Amino acid sequence: MDPNPQEHGPIPINWADDAEDPGHIPILDFSPYSLLKGAVDEDQLQPLATQLVQAFSTVGFVYLRNHGIPAALVSRTFELADKFFALPEEVKTKFSRPADKSHGWVCLERERVTMERPGDLKEAFNVRPPHATEKLWPNEEVPEFQQASLQLYDKCRQLSLRIIELMARGLNIQDKAGLLSMHSMIGTGPNGSLMRTLRYPPVPEQVKEGQIRCGEHTDYGSITLLFQDNVAGLEVQNCDGEYVPAPPIPNTVVVNIGDLMQRWTSDKLKSTSHRVLLPETEEGRKTARRSIAFFAHPNMDAVITCLDGSNKYPPITAGEYLKQRLTATYDVS
Numbered sequence: 001m002d003p004n005p006q007e008h009g010p011i012p013i014n015w016a017d018d019a020e021d022p023g024h025i026p027i028l029d030f031s032p033y034s035l036l037k038g039a040v041d042e043d044q045l046q047p048l049a050t051q052l053v054q055a056f057s058t059v060g061f062v063y064l065r066n067h068g069i070p071a072a073l074v075s076r077t078f079e080l081a082d083k084f085f086a087l088p089e090e091v092k093t094k095f096s097r098p099a100d101k102s103h104g105w106v107c108l109e110r111e112r113v114t115m116e117r118p119g120d121l122k123e124a125f126n127v128r129p130p131h132a133t134e135k136l137w138p139n140e141e142v143p144e145f146q147q148a149s150l151q152l153y154d155k156c157r158q159l160s161l162r163i164i165e166l167m168a169r170g171l172n173i174q175d176k177a178g179l180l181s182m183h184s185m186i187g188t189g190p191n192g193s194l195m196r197t198l199r200y201p202p203v204p205e206q207v208k209e210g211q212i213r214c215g216e217h218t219d220y221g222s223i224t225l226l227f228q229d230n231v232a233g234l235e236v237q238n239c240d241g242e243y244v245p246a247p248p249i250p251n252t253v254v255v256n257i258g259d260l261m262q263r264w265t266s267d268k269l270k271s272t273s274h275r276v277l278l279p280e281t282e283e284g285r286k287t288a289r290r291s292i293a294f295f296a297h298p299n300m301d302a303v304i305t306c307l308d309g310s311n312k313y314p315p316i317t318a319g320e321y322l323k324q325r326l327t328a329t330y331d332v333s
């Protein structure tokens with residue numbers, strides 16, 4: 001495997017031009033490349049790769065079944081995150097995300113993912129192993145949270161790499177190993193990949209004008225994995241630009257393309273806008289919603305150069321791109 005493929009110029013790519021607009025979010029069976037699968041049957045991977053690229057080049061989102069991340073680990077992480085979020089504000093503050101790091105607690109309304117709206121009605125606990133010091137884990141208050149979070153982070157890392165590998169196959173990228181090696185430091189080194197447990201509390205009596213649970217946005221990186229609890233709310237823009245529900249489907253993970261991957265593939269794969277509105281019913285407004293998102297990013301020093309050699313976008317390092325996007329999200333004053 002070439003450790004620095006980005007130094008060797010664009011990776012050749014042959015685009016398939018026959019993708020159809022499915023008009024909804026496809027649900028794909030990932031069992032041929034499940035994390036639980038011992039021996040992989042290569043013949044079964046190509047159809048899955050084609051379906052993935054078809055979905056990502058149209059709606060930009062898929063649901064995957066049979067992905068191999070244990071449901072029990074996801075539920076356990078949700079439960080432990082609930083315990084953390086239930087702690088008093090002054091305790092959670094001890095674990096606040098430092099300004100120069102991505103790991104730690106992010107309080108309600110701290111993030112504004114769209115400039116047109118006030119801060120989101122959500123709180124989050126970010127997990128970014130290279131930025132996590134022991135002091136930033138609530139090990140006394142919620143003893144197993146760190147272990148479960150790190151286990152889930154690693155499963156998400158493994159699944160993301162399998163998805164990226166299949167995308168490279170589906171796109172006919174010759175140097176598939178090169179694309180993968182640009183994600184080699186997820187969780188271990190200079191790489192912006194982040195997992196976050198999210199909690200959208202019951203909607204307060206007073207909300208600011210235009211305030212919702214998570215404003216319209218696209219994700220920044222390569223791909224995102226999203227586990228939803230059983231409370232609806234996620235909406236995804238369809239090919240006509242309308243937001244349509246992406247409801248929770250048990251034992252699936254939602255996967256979508258991020259902006260950097262769209263740029264990398266010269267807009268072949270779509271980074272689609274999504275949001276979480278406030279529930280309309282009184283019952284819904286009293287109910288909290290939870291999700292866990294894993295944002296897979298390339299290594300910070302990976303130079304993102306259009307894979308088709310088109311130079312549609314100038315090369316940029318993943319690190320510089322992430323810095324620009326994070327500054328826009330957090331500098332809300």
Ligand SMILES: O=C(O)CCC(=O)C(=O)O
Pocket residue numbers: 198214219226228233234274275276290291293
């Ligand atoms: O909670 C959700 O369903 C969506 C979260 C999301 O889009 C994000 O955190 O970027």
